[in-house]
Amino acid sequence: MMKKVTLLLVCSLFIVGCAREPEVKDQSLQGKNMIRLNTDGTAHSATMDQSAAQQAVNDIKQKQAIRDAVAVNTKNKLFLAYQVKHMERFHKKQIEKEVQKQLKERFPQHQVVISSDLKLFWKTNELKKQLQKTRMGERKLNEEIEKLKKLSEETA
């Protein structure tokens, strides 16, 4: 009896942790896809020019400590989310400083916001995919980026 209960609890935990929805299947926690994107990391949208985001991603991916990066941009805003390699997490603050500095120098006309949070990586990736699929106006995209920024600033 006790064994069954334990087994049931453990199983349910795993099932709940790994549940996936069809439309976000490629972001599943189990697959490698969550961490590695198959695309070049930016959106090619007819409405919004994402070349700045593309450039930023290419630049940041060159860094040795960065595993993956994804970015979106509007005319004057650039949001970049990146993942730090496992053992490099000890130098997260230092890396953040470097990335921020590099992007600021590269895109002086943009307001650059960066984050190394996994949640923001997922969210930015989602937004980027949405950009590719649907036409999104500058205002809407600005709002979305503002939302991401707010989420990245939350601490408690």
Next chain:
Amino acid sequence: MADEKRKNLTAVQQDYQAFAKERETKRPVLKNCIRAFFVGGLICVIGQAVSYFYMYFFDFTEQTAGNPTVATMVFLSMILTGFGIYDRIAQFAGAGTAVPVTGFGNAVISAAIEHRTEGFVLGVGSNMFKLAGSVILFGTFAAFVIALIKTIAVKWGGLG
């Protein structure tokens, strides 16, 4: 301390102690460590899964997912303690179950269960934090001391 005490004993007593020591069952330290390592690690894996769950399905970031994760883990261990399952795991894994935050939930609930017969107010109410109380007290105190050290290091030592 122990050595001083031993000196005060008579020869017979010392003989007896040596005799007893020889026949004591040895503590399987290495085995206990390995068990604690794996079971404690498993608990942490479950905690990581819960944390990812909160990040994936709710608007929690890596930073903010910590609080609900801790709450969930403590709650789970409380329920498992109530069913008597956690005690069995603890029997097997020792410190592996006591050191993670789940051990805290276990300490609260097991004390509550133990003193249930003494009534709700004087039994459960006053004894619930018998073990966990020291965790809270010294945890808070240690946090205070470390915050003090950090403040001093940053303000005067130029660190950070």
